[in-house]
Amino acid sequence: MAVPSTNWESELYTYDVKTSHDFLFSQPHTNDPLYFSQVKVSAVALLKIVMHACNGGNLEIMGLLSGRIIPHAFIIMDALPLPIEGTETRVTADDETAQYMIRYMESSEKVGRKENVVGWYHSHPGFGCWMSGIDCDTQSLNQQLGAYVAIVVDPYRTMASGRVEIGAFRTYPIGYVPPKDRGDNPYITIPTGKIDDWGKQANRYYKLETSFFKSATDIQVMEQLAKKSWTNTLTTSALVVNSSYFTLQAQEQVQMITGEGGTGSKKSDKTQLRKASMKALSEQSPALATHILKHLIFVKQ
Template sequence: MASSSGIALKTFSLANDITQISPQDEIYKFDVEANKRLLRDAPWTKEPHYFKTCKISATALIKMVIHARSGVPYEIMGMMQGKVTGNSLVIIDSFALPVQGTETRVNAANEAYEYMVQYIQGSERVSRLENAVGWYHSHPGYGCWLSGIDVSTQLTNQKFQDPFVAVVIDPNRTISADAISSEYQSIPLSKIEDFGVHANQYYQLEVQIFKSSLDDELLGLLWNKYWVNTLSQSPLISNRAYAVSQLNDLHQKLAKAQSVVPSTRAPVPMVEKDKALMKKDDKKKDEVNQLTKSVRDANKIAIEAQHGLIAQVLKDIIFSMRPAVPIPGIETEGTTVAQAGDLVDTAMSIG
């Protein structure tokens, strides 16, 4: 695609990964004439990999994640407004489209396009100068990548608005119990055939999150309101539907791999010149690897469950501990500091 703008949004922490802009609000300034010149020159049409980063406002990101989470288990879609600064696409704001997709595709109907046009026209009337610079949608439970339908949608969008970036959000992975980021993605059996097939038609951009002084106030208000729920909720409970779907998908993968395992044998040692012959048997090799991938999926599910249990143990230690004060003749109930330390050691050894 001409400007080949596609990114996969990974899990991160707002508290740790926000890039402070100095001065903080400088990025929000919009130079109309400079923007017109840049759009007229369109350097991205001459260099497919012109864009290097995608900078997203913290407020816009929260809106997108909340929207994506509200649609689970279905896909959702929205638009992003912003500007181009150098070789960066800057996302200032986002808004949801009245679209609900199935588990296999998400398409904008005529009402969604009419809503989008009306929203952008309304933004212009109130002196919001940001352009429509991208769209976002969700992949609930199956990772951040572009499917064939997504690539087709992106190409259609770029015919009418260029540059244009695609953001994919996995709301289930975002709140999962997996505390360790990994490049490995567990793809459901129903999505495997489409996974990676169109990867050569887009490329991933570096994601940077920024906030303004007003965003500081907003994030502070949100934290003051929801910090109790944030600390008290368990990802094992709030995300249990996703965990069940993972186990169900693992069962299907193991059942499929079971038919291949009896016909496999240990590889015969070969010299270098004979290794070229193995390329002719790639399909067979992929079938054998089904069991290996299923083992990795099972290991990942177990690690996520362990992290969720560790989080619950630590919360219980921090918020439910009653230090024992020795009183003659009275047996003190509750967890002692020494017992709490033992629990922490046990939890860490599990992870």
């Protein structure tokens, strides 16, 4: 995952009418399943997505992505949270949600916003950024209507590691056989209860490179937010806030060792277990180091 740029990439904030019209006319992605390779997310959109996901807690949330398309990439300028009824395993849109989406797009046109809805996002609380069977079905349906991207964010892993855990995906057309070596499947830890679904859907979609950008105004706003929240940062322990997630990680590793994770579970090999342990360590170490540093500075006399 790329680090947000500190320079104002002005071309990303400029709506190019000709580029937009050329894309709509040629529709190059319809002849190339791998046409899109990148997603560029503005700092404003990223902040909205992460805050929405974190506020959802252990329930999945969903929203729309507003932006535009340039050759081989989606530019995400804004995010719109949707009034979706979520559970711990899925989000379900209803007629009210559809009407809400229509009103939003109509309102955007009235105020002169040229960006269109180019995708959707939802959360996977604690079980990583990938596409479930329901996610793939939803994304495939959306792609039949036009160029569309799906973003998944994990709020638990984001809060635990201090890095945004995010992924952008597109599904393959029905009947398409993807390349054997796609180079887009780095190791991620999947809860034992979801391994079957993850494995079944692995060849239905591919991952796009995700990067972030922000303007000079965005930088100033974020600096002001940081100034207002520094006391909360000092008085909060990430080890305590994320204790339930860290406990879940330990339970998952025990299940990998014993093979007692439910139907179809089996013992994991040493390599897989080692990778899972290193992943957990990388997420817990910053929280532990910060906790120790605060103790030394503010508590120990």
